[in-house]
Structure formats: C-alpha cells, structure tokens
Amino acid sequence: MGAVRRYGQACPVATAMDVLGERWTVLILRELLLGPKRFTEILGRMPSIGPNRLTDRLRTLHSIGVVSKAEPTPEYALTEFGEGLRTPIIGLGLWGLGLMSSGVDSSTARPDMVALCMTEAADPGRLADLALECDVDAGERFSMSVSDGVLQVRSGPSRASSPSTIVCDAGTFIELSLGSETPSAAVSSGRLATGGDSAAVSRLFEVFADAARRHIAVQPAPLAT
Numbered sequence: 764m765g766a767v768r769r770y771g772q773a774c775p776v777a778t779a780m781d782v783l784g785e786r787w788t789v790l791i792l793r794e795l796l797l798g799p800k801r802f803t804e805i806l807g808r809m810p811s812i813g814p815n816r817l818t819d820r821l822r823t824l825h826s827i828g829v830v831s832k833a834e835p836t837p838e839y840a841l842t843e844f845g846e847g848l849r850t851p852i853i854g855l856g857l858w859g860l861g862l863m864s865s866g867v868d869s870s871t872a873r874p875d876m877v878a879l880c881m882t883e884a885a886d887p888g889r890l891a892d893l894a895l896e897c898d899v900d901a902g903e904r905f906s907m908s909v910s911d912g913v914l915q916v917r918s919g920p921s922r923a924s925s926p927s928t929i930v931c932d933a934g935t936f937i938e939l940s941l942g943s944e945t946p947s948a949a950v951s952s953g954r955l956a957t958g959g960d961s962a963a964v965s966r967l968f969e970v971f972a973d974a975a976r977r978h979i980a981v982q983p984a985p986l987a988t
Contacts, residue, residue: 782829787809790812792824792830792841792845793879794809796853797905799840800838801837805817821839829845829848830842853882853883856877857883857979860877860880873903874905874940875903877937878905878907878916878971885970885971885974886973886977887913888912890909890914893909894909894910895964895967896923896926897926897964898920898923898928900928901929901930901931902932904919906922907967908921909963927957927958929964939971940972942973
C-alpha cells in the first residue's frame with residue numbers, strides 16, 4: 764500500500780481530506796450508505812477502480828475505523844464513526860444534482876443515489892403522515908421506506924412482505940424525483956408502472972420534487988469571456 768499523501772495543515776477540512784481525498788474513497792463510502800456490501804458488490808458498482816485499488820482503499824478506511832469488516836463472508840459496513848460522513852456526502856450529492864439539471868445520461872444514471880439524496884433533503888413534515896414500503900426496479904433494484912417522517916433507502920429488494928412497486932428506467936426515476944416529470948404523465952406515457960399504494964408513491968415523488976426545488980442549486984450558465 765502506497766503512502767497516504769497529506770496536506771500537512773492543522774485544519775479540520777484538510778485533516779478530513781487526508782482521509783477522503785484519494786480518488787474513489789468517497790464513492791466507496793457512497794455505496795456503503797445504502798447498506799453493507801461484499802467486496803464484489805462494491806467492485807461491481809465501480810469496475811474501473813480495479814480490485815487492487817479497492818482493496819487498498821478499504822484497508823485504509825478499516826484501519827482508521829470508518830469501515831468494519833464482518834466475517835465469515837466478508838461484508839463491509841460503515842461504523843458509527845463512519846456514519847458521521849452520511850450528511851456531508853449526501854450534501855455533496857445534492858450539490859451534484861444541480862449539475863445534472865440539463866439532462867441525465869441513462870446509461871450511467873444512479874437512481875438509488877438520487878433517492879439517497881432525498882433522505883436528507885425531503886421535508887420530514889411532509890413525510891410525517893406517509894407510510895410506504897416500496898420496491899424499485901429502475902435499471903437497478905433498491906428499496907425505499909417511509910415511517911414516522913423518516914425516509915430510508917437501501918440496496919436490494921424490499922424486505923417487506925407485500926411492498927408497493929415502481930418500475931421505470933433510470934432517467935424517468937430521476938426526472939420524477941427532480942420534478943421535471945409528474946407520476947401521472949409518466950404512467951400515461953407508459954414510462955412508469957406502479958403497484959400497491961400508487962397514491963403514496965405519487966405523494967413521495969411530489970415530496971422529492973419539492974425537496975429538489977428547495978435544495979438543489981442549479982449550475983449557472985458559463986460566464987462570457
């Protein structure tokens with residue numbers, strides 16, 4: 764393992780970046796915000812990292828107590844210390860959504876990450892009277908649950924016995940979440956299919972769209988030179 768390059772400044776931001784500044788590190792943590800994962804699952808989400816570099820990054824994160832490794836089938840998860848990164852990483856994601864406002868490349872889109880951003884952005888007051896367990900198939904499988912005003916998003920299918928369902932492509936899910944498409948219009952055009960409590964699903968997308976309007980700073984037009 765190569766030596767970690769440090770900024771050498773007695774500054775909290777610089778100290779954090781000593782750990783997080785290496786390429787891929789934040790994206791590894793991004794995956795673990797959606798729940799524990801095996802090495803191969805993380806690698807499958809970011810194949811360009813390569814197994815050697817992923818091993819190196821996980822070893823570093825484990826050594827400083829950000830990530831735990833459970834046996835016998837190794838599974839990596841955020842520790843309580845690592846969970847402290849949830850809000851700042853999701854904050855970066857919300858800022859990044861503004862850079863996607865001009866369009867979404869559905870071949871690389873990550874709807875689960877857009878949903879994850881909404882766990883911090885959505886208004887708890889608007890979620891308070893909403894109860895939903897939902898299985899999402901939007902090019903990848905993940906689940907969303909709302910209870911007592913709290914939204915949770917996890918990789919993989921819902922653990923509920925009879926969840927509501929959302930089926931659409933990645934681009935449609937993101938458009939619904941950002942408010943550039945409505946659930947009723949997407950259903951009418953055949954881009955969205957829902958099952959179970961469709962009214963609750965529509966309400967959740969309305970909450971997402973409201974959060975997007977309130978939290979996402981859209982990238983300004985380039986300045987004239």
